[in-house]
Amino acid sequence: MTTVLSVASECAPLVKTGGLADVAGALPSALAGHGTEMRTLLPGYPAVMAALEEPVAIIQREKNLFGGPARLLHGIAGGLEVYVLDAPHLFEREGAIYLGPDGKDWPDNPERFAALSWMAATIATDGAAGWEPQVLHLHDWQAALTPIYLRQLGSADRVATLLTIHNIAFQGLTDAKRLKALKLPASGFTADGFEYYGKISALKAGLVYADKLSTVSPSYAIELMTPEFGMGLDGVLRSRRADMTGILNGIDLEAWQPPFKTLRAKAKLTKSLRQEMGLPDAGGPLCVVVSRLTSQKGLDILLEALPRLLAEGGQLALLGSGDAELEKAFQEADARHSGVAVKIGYDEALSHRFIAGGDAILVPSRFEPCGLTQLYGLRHGTLPVVSLTGGLADTVVPANAAGIWAGVATGIQVHPITTDAWEHALGQLCAIYRQHDIWNRMQKNAMRHPVGWEVSAAAYAALFKDIEKAA
Ligand code: ADP
Ligand code: GLC
Numbered sequence: 039m040t041t042v043l044s045v046a047s048e049c050a051p052l053v054k055t056g057g058l059a060d061v062a063g064a065l066p067s068a069l070a071g072h073g074t075e076m077r078t079l080l081p082g083y084p085a086v087m088a089a090l091e092e093p094v095a096i097i098q099r100e101k102n103l104f105g106g107p108a109r110l111l112h113g114i115a116g117g118l119e120v121y122v123l124d125a126p127h128l129f130e131r132e133g134a135i136y137l138g139p140d141g142k143d144w145p146d147n148p149e150r151f152a153a154l155s156w157m158a159a160t161i162a163t164d165g166a167a168g169w170e171p172q173v174l175h176l177h178d179w180q181a182a183l184t185p186i187y188l189r190q191l192g193s194a195d196r197v198a199t200l201l202t203i204h205n206i207a208f209q210g211l212t213d214a215k216r217l218k219a220l221k222l223p224a225s226g227f228t229a230d231g232f233e234y235y236g237k238i239s240a241l242k243a244g245l246v247y248a249d250k251l252s253t254v255s256p257s258y259a260i261e262l263m264t265p266e267f268g269m270g271l272d273g274v275l276r277s278r279r280a281d282m283t284g285i286l287n288g289i290d291l292e293a294w295q296p297p298f299k300t301l302r303a304k305a306k307l308t309k310s311l312r313q314e315m316g317l318p319d320a321g322g323p324l325c326v327v328v329s330r331l332t333s334q335k336g337l338d339i340l341l342e343a344l345p346r347l348l349a350e351g352g353q354l355a356l357l358g359s360g361d362a363e364l365e366k367a368f369q370e371a372d373a374r375h376s377g378v379a380v381k382i383g384y385d386e387a388l389s390h391r392f393i394a395g396g397d398a399i400l401v402p403s404r405f406e407p408c409g410l411t412q413l414y415g416l417r418h419g420t421l422p423v424v425s426l427t428g429g430l431a432d433t434v435v436p437a438n439a440a441g442i443w444a445g446v447a448t449g450i451q452v453h454p455i456t457t458d459a460w461e462h463a464l465g466q467l468c469a470i471y472r473q474h475d476i477w478n479r480m481q482k483n484a485m486r487h488p489v490g491w492e493v494s495a496a497a498y499a500a501l502f503k504d505i506e507k508a509a
Contacts, residue, residue, distance in 0.1 A: 039073055039074070039075055040073060040074045040075070040172055040173060040499070040502045040503050040506050041074075041075050041077075041169065041170060041171045041172050041173070042069070042074055042075065042076040042077075042171055042172070042173045042174070042175050042502055043076075043077055043078070043079055043121075043158060043161060043162065043171035043173075043174050043175070044062060044065065044066065044076050044077070044078045044079070044175045044177070045078075045079045045154065045155070045158040045174060045175065045176050045177065045181040045184060046058065046059075046062035046078060046079070046080060046177045046180075046181065047080075047081060047135070047136075047151060047154065047177070047178065047180035047181070048062065048135060049062040049063050049078060049080055049116065049118070049120075050062070050063035050064075050116070051063060051116045051117075052080070052083075052085055052086050052089055052115055052116040053080075053083055053085050053086060053135055055134070055135065055136065055330075056204075056330060057204065057254075057287065057408065057409070057410045058177055058178060058204045058205075060287075060289070060290065060410055061177075061204070061254070061287050062078065062177060063116065063118070063290075064288065064289075064290050064491060065175075065491070065495070065498065066078060066118055066119070067117075068288065068490075068491035068492075068494075068495035069495050069498060069499055071495075072495050072496055072498075072499035073499060073503070074498070074499045074502055074503075076175070077118075077119045077120065077121065077169070077171070078118050078119070078120045078121070079120070079121045079122075079123065079154065079157060079158050079161065080115075080120055080121070080122055080123070081122075081123050081125075081128070081129045081135075081150065081151075081154055082111070082122045082123050082124040082125060082126075082129045082130070083129050083130075083131075083135055084129075084130060084131075084132060086115060086120075086122055087122065087124065087130075089115040089116055090111060090113045090114075090115045090120070090122055091113050091114045091115065092113050092114065093111040093112065093113040093122070094111065094112050094113060094167075095109050095110070095111055095112075096110045096111065096112050096121070096166050096167045097109055097110035097160075103125055103128075103153050103156065103157075104125075104128065104149040104150075104152055104153040104156070104219075104220075105127055105128070105146075105149060106125060106126065106127030106128070107125070107126075107127075108123060108124060108125035108128075108153070108157075109124045109125075110122070110123060110124070110157060110160075110161070110166070111124050112166060112167065121157075121161065121166060123153065123154055123157045125153055128146070128149065128150045128153055129150065131144070147210075148210065148212040148216060148220060148238075148240065149216075149219065149220065151179070151180035151181070151183075151210065151240070152183050152220045152221065152240075154180060154181065155176075155180075155181055155182070155183040155184040155187055155240075156183075156187050156221065158174055158176070158181065158184045158187075159184050159187035159188045159190075159191050159193070160187075160191065162174055162184075162188055162191075162193050162196075162197040163188070163191040163192070163193040163197075171197060172197060172198065172502075172506045172507070173197065173198045173199070173200060173502045173505060173506055174188075174197060174198070174199045174200070175200050175202065175498075175502070176199060176200065176201045176202065176244060176248065177202050177204060178202070178203065178204050178205065178208060178241070179208055179209055179210030179239075179240040179241035179244070180210065180240070181201070181244070182201055182210065182240045182241050182242075182243055182244025182245070182248075183220070183222070183240050183243050183244070184199060184244070185199045185201070185243070185244060185247035185248045185249075186222065186223070186226060186232070186243050186247055187221070189247070190221070190223070195507065196507055197507065198249045198250075198502075198505040198506055198507050199244075199247075199248040199249050199250070199505075200248065200249065200250045200251070200252060200501065200502070200505060201244040201245065201248035201250075201251050201252070202251075202252045202253065202254065203241075203245075203251065203252070203253040203254075203258075203262065203407070204253075204254055204407055204408075205334075205407050206241070206262055206267070206268065206269050206271060206407075207269060207334060207405075208241070209234065209239050209240070209241040209242065209269070209271070210239065210240030210241050211234060211237045211238070211239055211240075212237060212238045212239075212240070213237060213238070214227065214233075214236060214237060214238055216238065217238065220238065222238065222243075226243070230246070231243070231246060232246060232247075234270065234271075235270070239271075241271070242271060242274060245271060245274045245275065245278065246274060246278075249281070249505050250281045250282075250283070250501065250505050251275070251278055251281055251282045251283075252282065252283045252284065252285055252501070253282070253283075253284050253285075253407060254284070254285065254286065254287050254407045254408035254429060255284050255285075255286050255287070255407060255408045255428050255429030255431075255432045255433075256284035256285075256286070256432055257284070257427070257428050257429065257431045257432050258284060258405075258406075258407045258408065258428040258429060259282055259283060259284030260284070261405070261427070261428060262275050262282075263275045263276045263279065263282075267405055283501065285494050285497045285498060285501075286408060286429060286432060286433065286493075286494050287408040287410060287413070287429065287494065288413070288489060288490045288491030288492070288493075288494050288495070289410055289413045289414060289417070289489050289490065289491075290491075291417070291489075291490045294390075294393070294414050294417055294418075296394060296417060296418045296419075296485075297390075297394055298394065301419060301478065301481060304394070304395075304418070304419060307391070307394050307395040308324055308395045308396070308397060310391075310395065311324065311326075311355065311391055311392065311394075311395030311396070312324060312353075312395075314391065315355045315379035315381075316379055317353045317355060317376075317377065317379050318353070318376060318377065320351040320352075320353065320377065321351035322347070322350050322351030322352030322353065322468050322471060323352050323353075323397035323398050323467060323468065323471045324352070324353050324355065324395070324396055324397045324398075325347060325352055325353065325354050325355070325396065325397065325398045325399070325400050325423070325464075325467075326354075326355050326356070326357075326392040326393065326395075326396035326398070326399050326400070326420065327340070327354070327355075327356040327357070327358065327399070327400050327401075328357045328358065328389045328392050328393065328399075328411050328414075329356075329357075329358045329360075329401075329411065330358060330359070330360045331358045331359060331360030331361050331364040331365055331368070332360050332361055332364075333361070333404065334403060334404055334405060334406070335401075335402070335403050335404075336402035336403045336404045336425060336455060337356075337358070337364055337368070337402060338364065338367070339402050339404075339455065339456070339457055339460055340354075340400060340402045340460060341367055341368070341371060342457040342460075343402075343457050343460035343461040343463075343464055344371065344375075344378070344464075346461040346464045346465055347377075347464040347467075347468070348375055348377045348378070350464070350465060350468035351468065352377070352464065352467070352468055352471075353377040353378065353379070354371075354377065354378045354379070354400075355378075355379045355380075355381075355392060355396070356368055356378075356379070356380045356381070357381045357383070357385060357388055357389055357392055358382065359382050359383055359384055365382050368380045368382070369382065393411070393414045393415060393418050393420055394418050394420070396415070396418075396420040397420065397421065397471065398415075398420060398421045398422070398423055398449075398467055398471075399411055399412060399414070399415035399420045399421070399422050399423070400422075400423050400424075401422060401423070401424040401425065401430055402424075402425055402452070402455070402460060403424075403425050403427060403428070403430065403455075404425070404427070404455055405427050405428055406424075406425065406427055406428040406429055406430045407428050407429060408428065408429030408433075409424070409428065409429045409430050409433070412424050412430055412433055412434060412449070413433060413489040414489075415449075415484070416433070416434075416448060416449070416484040416485070416487045416489055417484075417485060417487075417489050418485070419481035419482070419484050419485045420484075421448065421449045421450070421467075421477075421480055421481065421484060422434050422448070422449035422450075422484075423449060423450040423452065423463055423464070423467055424449060424450070424451055424452065425451075425452050425453070425455045426451040426452060426453035426455070427455065430451070431451065433487075433489075434448055434449040434450075434451055435447050435448045435449070435483070435487075436449065436450060436451040437449065437450050437466070437470060437476075437480065438451075442476060445479060445483075446483060447479075447480050447483065448480055448483045448484040448487055449480070449484065450463050450466060450467055450470075
């Protein structure tokens with residue numbers, strides 16, 4: 039049995055801003071049948087503290103953990119066995135977990151997640167009331183200082199680290215003046231350490247010092263090593279090529295169990311979604327989007343290509359929130375076109391109705407480490423139309439001539455990621471929609487595509503076993 043402590047800044051169903059939470063929430067039970075015992079270390083946000091059942095304090099009182107007192111609690115929350123870093127000065131804040139009331143990152147985010155990482159290294163060093171992790175599974179920049187702290191605490195030879203990159207766009211950059219406040223050794227502040235163009239980069243620290251690296255799809259693992267996608271860290275990643283692997287995300291098959299048994303029953307859900315969103319049936323597919331509205335997601339490209347979909351009788355229903363400009367642009371499109379309906383906000387229940395009722399799900403991302411919504415779409419026979427990048431490239435079998443001839447296609451892949459190519463793809467989607475046999479075949483292929491955790495959980499388990507250090 040390999041014991042693994044997963045260190046994550048968000049975790050479904052407790053706190054979520056994106057797919058990282060889904061992955062952190064799903065992996066522990068997915069790994070249970072694979073000889074891995076995974077527990078999770080989380081920040082004590084109000085939602086986590088409120089959900090924590092029968093907490094026991096393991097570390098009673100740290101007097102000054104990055105600016106205030108802290109405790110480590112152990113208990114069950116959201117169905118997971120968790121350790122919670124109860125540090126009110128860092129985490130007892132209402133609202134979005136990373137952002138203050140002004141919509142900007144909390145200025146002390148570096149300290150908040152340094153504290154999380156420090157606690158991970160402390161658990162690895164001292165154990166947690168008798169439980170000792172052999173491996174630390176670190177997610178994104180928020181956990182990426184852990185390998186440095188492990189060295190400082192003298193346990194890097196005993197406990198192995200895997201850093202998983204969910205999104206290289208977030209690097210945890212901080213002013214160099216905070217070296218001391220973050221308990222970082224000045225000797226590491228060099229180009230081959232954690233310095234990034236004069237700043238401290240938490241993510242780079244992990245990329246340099248973790249034993250192994252992974253990301254959430256094989257294609258993104260390769261893309262990350264190129265200047266186009268590496269966001270300045272491609273060189274570091276190339277230098278660690280031998281330690282880098284890509285393991286696809288799965289989805290929670292129970293949470294995303296289709297609420298229908300037959301395609302006829304699905305058609306009824308499409309009809310009620312049209313009614314709910316006030317969208318007419320003009321003979322084309324009902325396309326859905328469920329997404330953060332940020333430039334990563336390429337929704338501005340979709341907006342430009344949209345007239346083509348509408349001209350062919352298709353509609354768009356979008357659920358999302360994020361950048362004010364994109365929210366406004368979509369609201370304007372909603373007002374202008376009867377075939378467009380936009381719901382700004384975050385709504386779990388509505389997202390399920392979108393995925394189940396849509397004919398197609400559109401994911402026009404400029405880059406996408408893995409992407410989960412195309413996987414939900416596959417499971418529901420809601421055909422994904424995706425940019426050819428990252429995990430989107432790895433999970434959709436394209437309806438090109440070969441894919442259709444072989445009868446294996448599950449969706450459409452768009453390349454290059456431009457308005458022209460997206461217009462073309464939306465036209466192709468409508469054409470296929472009119473060919474009922476091909477469309478039905480694709481829906482059936484999609485629904486058979488394995489999108490659960492089985493294969494990837496086995497891959498993680500093998501990796502953890504591999505890097506576990508001799509006692
Ligand atoms: P990312 O993590 O980059 O946002 P993913 O596709 O990996 O992208 O994960 C996004 C997750 O957030 C999915 O579970 C998706 O259903 C959910 N999601 C995104 N926006 C919304 C929204 N407005 N309402 C409900 N769920 C959303
Ligand atoms: C990130 C990525 C997304 C991925 C998710 C979970 O938020 O943007 O592509 O699916 O992490 O790994």
